[in-house]
Amino acid sequence: MPVNLSAPDPASLHPVPGVRLGITQAGIRKADRRDLSVIVLDEGASVAGVFTKNRFCAAPVQICREHLAAGAAVRAILVNTGNANAGTGADGLARAHQSCEALAALLNIQPQQVLPFSTGVIMETLPVDRIIKGLPAAIAALRPDAWDEAALGIMTTDTIPKAASTQVQIGGVTVTLTGISKGAGMIRPNMATMLGYVATDANINPALLQALVTEAADASFNRITIDGDTSTNDSFVLIATHQAKHARIESLSSAEGQVLRAALIEVSQRLAQAIVRDGEGATKFITVQIDGGRNEAECKLAAYAIAHSPLVKTAFFASDPNLGRILAAVGYAGIDDLDQTLIDLHLDDVHVVRAGGRHPDYREEDGQRVMKQSEISVRVNLNRGAASATVWTCDLSHDYVTINADYRS
Known part of the structure; x- marks a missing residue:
C-alpha cells in the first residue's frame, strides 16, 4: 500500500489547452492492461526534456535526444509500458524509429516530430507490431481531460496512478499546469524520474524551457531515491502550448517567470514525492x-x-x-x-x-x-x-x- 497517497481525483486534473491524450490496451506484455498512450500537441507547442545519466540508456531515450537536438517541432509523444526497449542494440533503435514513423503517418506529421518513451523489462525485444496495431485506438480515444487515464496507462510496478495539477495567475490570466509520472522501483533518477510529463499553456519564450525543466528536475525528481538505482529510461518532459493569453514570458527572473517556476516546481515535487510514497514495498x-x-x-x-x-x-x-x-x-x-x-x-x-x-x-x-x-x-x-x-x-x-x-x- 502506498504511504498516505491516494489516486488523484480526475476532476482535480485541469485540461491544458493544446494537449490531448489517448490511452489503449495493446497487449504489449500483458492482456487487459492499459499500456499504450499517445499525447498529441497542437501546432506551435514547445517541448524540452531531461534524460537519464545512465550511459546504458534505452533506445527511445537516444531517439528523444536526437529529435530534440534537431529542433523538430514536437507534435506527439508515444509511451509504451511493459517493455523498456533497453539493452536491445540496433534492433531496438530500428523498432523505436518504426513506432515513430507509424504514429507520424497516422497524424500526418514527420517522424522527427514524435518523441517515443518506453518503460518495463530491459533486454527484451520491443513488440512494435502490437504498438502499431494499437495506435488507431489510442488516437480515437484522444481527449483533453484524459490525464487520469494517462497516469494509469504509464504504470508498471506502481500500485497507484500519479498526477498533479495547479492553476496560477500570470498577467491577470489563469495558467494551467498538469502532469503525470510513473515509478516505484529502480529509482535514483539523477536527472528526473522513470517517466514524467508536465504540460502548461503558459506563453513562454521556448528558449527558456530547457533551463526551466532542468531546474524543476533538480528541485524534485533529482531529490528522490527508493533503491539507489538509476534507470536506463528516466525521462522528464515539459510541454508549453503557449495558448494562455498573457504577455509572453521572456525571463525566468521576471515576476511572471518566478510564478511559473514556482508552480512547476510545486507540481514536480508532488509527482516526485508520489513516486517515493508508492515505492516498491514502502511502508514509510x-x-x-x-x-x-x-x-x-x-x-x-x-x-x-x-x-x-x-x-x-x-x-x-x-x-x-x-x-x-x-x-x-x-x-x-x-x-x-x-x-x-x-x-x-x-x-x-x-x-x-x-x-x-x-x-x-x-x-x-x-x-x-x-x-x-x-x-x-x-x-x-x-x-x-x-x-x-x-x-x-x-x-x-x-x-x-x-x-x-x-x-x-
Whole structure:
C-alpha cells in the first residue's frame, strides 16, 4: 500500500489547452492492461526534456535526444509500458524509429516530430507490431481531460496512478499546469524520474524551457531515491502550448517567470514525492534534511548517504531506533574534513545527537515513537556553513525483495 497517497481525483486534473491524450490496451506484455498512450500537441507547442545519466540508456531515450537536438517541432509523444526497449542494440533503435514513423503517418506529421518513451523489462525485444496495431485506438480515444487515464496507462510496478495539477495567475490570466509520472522501483533518477510529463499553456519564450525543466528536475525528481538505482529510461518532459493569453514570458527572473517556476516546481515535487510514497514495498515516507553545510553539494552527499543506506532503510522498516546507522552514513558520505564533534541529529522533534554525541536527554522510547510513524523527518546539522539540501526516500521492506524477485513473471 502506498504511504498516505491516494489516486488523484480526475476532476482535480485541469485540461491544458493544446494537449490531448489517448490511452489503449495493446497487449504489449500483458492482456487487459492499459499500456499504450499517445499525447498529441497542437501546432506551435514547445517541448524540452531531461534524460537519464545512465550511459546504458534505452533506445527511445537516444531517439528523444536526437529529435530534440534537431529542433523538430514536437507534435506527439508515444509511451509504451511493459517493455523498456533497453539493452536491445540496433534492433531496438530500428523498432523505436518504426513506432515513430507509424504514429507520424497516422497524424500526418514527420517522424522527427514524435518523441517515443518506453518503460518495463530491459533486454527484451520491443513488440512494435502490437504498438502499431494499437495506435488507431489510442488516437480515437484522444481527449483533453484524459490525464487520469494517462497516469494509469504509464504504470508498471506502481500500485497507484500519479498526477498533479495547479492553476496560477500570470498577467491577470489563469495558467494551467498538469502532469503525470510513473515509478516505484529502480529509482535514483539523477536527472528526473522513470517517466514524467508536465504540460502548461503558459506563453513562454521556448528558449527558456530547457533551463526551466532542468531546474524543476533538480528541485524534485533529482531529490528522490527508493533503491539507489538509476534507470536506463528516466525521462522528464515539459510541454508549453503557449495558448494562455498573457504577455509572453521572456525571463525566468521576471515576476511572471518566478510564478511559473514556482508552480512547476510545486507540481514536480508532488509527482516526485508520489513516486517515493508508492515505492516498491514502502511502508514509510522519509524526509532527509541536511543543514549547516559549506555548500549544497556536500549536503546532498550526506543526504543521499542516509537515504541510500540499506541499514538505515531496514531500521526504519523495523521501527528500530538504531540511529548510529545514520551517523555512520554521514561519516562515509565523502565530506573529507567533516568534524564529527559539530554534528546534531534530530528525528522529528526528538534531539538525538548533540555535538557529535548522544544527547543527554535522549530516550530510546522517544526515538521508537517517531520510528513507528508512517512519515518521518531526519534532520542533520553539520554546523559548518549555511547550505542545506533535502532528499525524499522510503524504507526497505521484505516486499521490495519479493516484488523485484518476481518482476519478470
